[in-house]
Each structure stands twice: as structure tokens, then as C-alpha cells.
Amino acid sequence: MHSESMQHITHSDIIRFFEDIPEAPIQPVLWPDFSVYGLQVQIKREDLLHPYISGNKWRKLKYVMADAVAKNKTHLVSFGGAYSNHLLALAFAANKLHLQSSACVRGEVVQNPVLDFCKQHRMHLHFISRTEYRNKQAAYESLFAPHIDTYFIDEGGRGELAVKGCEEIMSDISGYTHYVCAAGTGTTLAGIARSAKRNQAIAEGICVLKGAQAMNDEVNEWAGYEVLMHHDFHRGGYAKTDNELLAFVAEFYQKNNIRLDEVYTAKAMMAICELAKQNYYPKGSNILFVHTGGVSLLTNPLSAVD
Ligand SMILES: *Cc1c(COP(=O)(O)O)cnc(C)c1O
Numbered sequence: 001m002h003s004e005s006m007q008h009i010t011h012s013d014i015i016r017f018f019e020d021i022p023e024a025p026i027q028p029v030l031w032p033d034f035s036v037y038g039l040q041v042q043i044k045r046e047d048l049l050h051p052y053i054s055g056n057k058w059r060k061l062k063y064v065m066a067d068a069v070a071k072n073k074t075h076l077v078s079f080g081g082a083y084s085n086h087l088l089a090l091a092f093a094a095n096k097l098h099l100q101s102s103a104c105v106r107g108e109v110v111q112n113p114v115l116d117f118c119k120q121h122r123m124h125l126h127f128i129s130r131t132e133y134r135n136k137q138a139a140y141e142s143l144f145a146p147h148i149d150t151y152f153i154d155e156g157g158r159g160e161l162a163v164k165g166c167e168e169i170m171s172d173i174s175g176y177t178h179y180v181c182a183a184g185t186g187t188t189l190a191g192i193a194r195s196a197k198r199n200q201a202i203a204e205g206i207c208v209l210k211g212a213q214a215m216n217d218e219v220n221e222w223a224g225y226e227v228l229m230h231h232d233f234h235r236g237g238y239a240k241t242d243n244e245l246l247a248f249v250a251e252f253y254q255k256n257n258i259r260l261d262e263v264y265t266a267k268a269m270m271a272i273c274e275l276a277k278q279n280y281y282p283k284g285s286n287i288l289f290v291h292t293g294g295v296s297l298l299t300n301p302l303s304a305v306d
Pocket residue numbers: 054056057085086156182183184185186187188189261264265292293294295
């Protein structure tokens with residue numbers, strides 16, 4: 001497709017598109033351990049921003065896509081696994097904004113509801129080997145050269161512009177002692193850490209990847225100070241599940257009518273419970289947990305626990 005044939009989209013169109021969403025509500029979390037240990041825990045329902053797009057992926061794309069358009073790029077290229085919440089969000093947003101999108105998907109050719117959704121939203125999929133996937137910039141260069149129209153977006157949308165978008169999650173919030181979220185790349189965590197600093201709150205990330213200590217440096221650099229990251233709550237590694245985790249998701253749903261996803265938010269919420277039991281949080285702490293999403297029926301069909 002030629003850019004001439006596309007509707008001309010401006011930087012401010014993109015900003016307006018991403019801002020045209022309802023405010024995510026904040027609700028109290030009901031969980032016995034929290035009252036036992038004298039804690040108040042509230043949850044910011046970023047998962048409700050959109051039925052298909054994972055809450056923080058929406059936040060992460062705003063300034064990235066605006067930057068692409070400001071640079072006259074009409075074709076967005078990114079990376080992810082076959083169940084990537086990020087690719088899903090990118091396909092949807094790019095399609096809505098009349099931009100082209102392509103994805104390099106890690107591993108062998110597969111079909112699933114997420115990739116079907118991406119294709120239905122006109123995203124072009126390139127399946128690349130795990131070896132090629134390791135060097136994303138090289139894969140991008142070889143697939144999209146001379147890439148006059150294309151714009152590189154890193155895996156998970158990570159990066160400074162995405163941090164800026166995530167800073168807006170907490171921009172109108174105050175009165176909490178702790179902000180807690182799940183961390184994959186740590187982009188979301190860095191964003192909320194910036195807001196936390198302004199409000200004298202403590203930001204904490206629960207890392208869902210095993211042995212991801214290397215992310216600390218990058219998060220600290222994005223945030224501008226040393227951010228607390230917990231590395232002991234990944235429960236065996238990325239996307240690994242176990243019966244205790246699944247039982248927690250079911251019980252949490254029963255008590256709060258809120259679905260958590262097994263990959264990110266359930267592990268993070270379980271970590272808060274565990275830390276509470278260890279008397280980690282001072283009595284009277286007022287914790288705000290960010291529900292970063294991941295519970296779209298597309299990405300998480302098994303979590304329909306009712
Ligand atoms: C992608 C994702 C995360 C991780 O966000 P990062 O900014 O990469 O740390 C957390 N929760 C959910 C539900 C996600 O989809």
C-alpha cells in the first residue's frame with residue numbers, strides 16, 4: 001500500500017485517539033490477609049481501558065505512535081511472541097489510525113486467536129527463528145530495507161517514549177504509600193516510579209521473568225532513581241503456572257469479581273499477599289496496585305473462571 005492512498009494522520013490525531021478513553025476506576029481489594037496485617041490495598045483497573053487491548057499496552061503506544069507519525073512514518077514494525085499483548089494492541093491501534101503494521105513473531109509458524117486478531121486488523125506477520133529474533137535490529141534491517149516508511153518499535157513497546165505514556169497511569173493520583181505493578185520489561189514500572197517520586201510514594205515492581213536482575217539498571221535509568229524490584233515471585237519463570245496460582249486467580253475473582261491474568265497480574269498480586277505475611281509493609285500502608293490488563297478473552301481464554 002502506498003502512503004498517498006492513506007488518510008493523513010497527524011501527531012495530534014494520535015494523541016487525541018489515545019486520550020479518548022474513560023478514566024480507569026480505583027476499587028478496594030478484598031482479601032483477608034490485608035486486613036489482618038493492617039493494610040489497605042486498592043486496584044487501578046487499567047484492564048478496563050479496552051476489551052482487547054491490555055491496559056498498559058495502550059499507555060505504552062501513545063507517544064511511540066505519535067513519534068512515528070511526526071517523523072512521517074506510516075508503517076509500524078514490532079516484535080513479540082505468538083501470544084503477545086503488545087502485538088495485539090499495535091495491530092488494533094495502527095488499523096484504527098490508518099497506519100500499516102508488521103510484526104516479527106518469534107518461532108515457528110503457528111495460528112492462534114491473538115495472531116488471527118492481528119491479521120484481521122491488517123497486520124503482516126513474519127515468523128522468524130529464535131536465533132534471528134535475538135538480534136531484532138538486524139532482522140528489521142534485512143526484512144524492511146530500505147525502510148523509508150517503516151518505524152521500529154522494540155519488543156513489548158519498551159523504551160523512553162513508552163515510559164512517558166506509562167507515567168500518565170498515575171498522573172492524577174495521590175494519597176498512597178506504595179504503587180505496585182507487575183514488571184516484564186519494566187517500562188510500566190519506570191513510568192509509575194516517576195509519579196511515585198513526585199508523591200512521596202514507594203514504587204515496587206514484581207518481576208515475572210526468572211533471573212531478570214539485568215533489567216534493574218534500565219528501569220533505574222528510565223525512572224531517574226533506584227526503584228525497588230522483587231525478583232523472587234516469578235513462580236518458576238515467565239508464563240509458568242501452577243495449581244496454587246490458578247486457585248489464587250479463582251479465589252480472587254470470587255472475592256473481588258476481578259479477573260487477574262496468570263502471566264503478570266496474578267503473580268504480582270500474590271507477591272503482595274506474600275510480602276504482607278512477611279510483615280514487609282508497615283501497618284497502615286495504603287497500597288495502589290495497577291491492574292495492567294492481560295485478561296482479554298483473546299489472550300487469556302482459560303481465565304474465564306466463572
Ligand atoms: C506487557 C504486560 C506487562 C509488562 O509490562 P512492562 O512494561 O513490559 O513491564 C504487565 N502486565 C500485563 C498484563 C502485560 O500485558
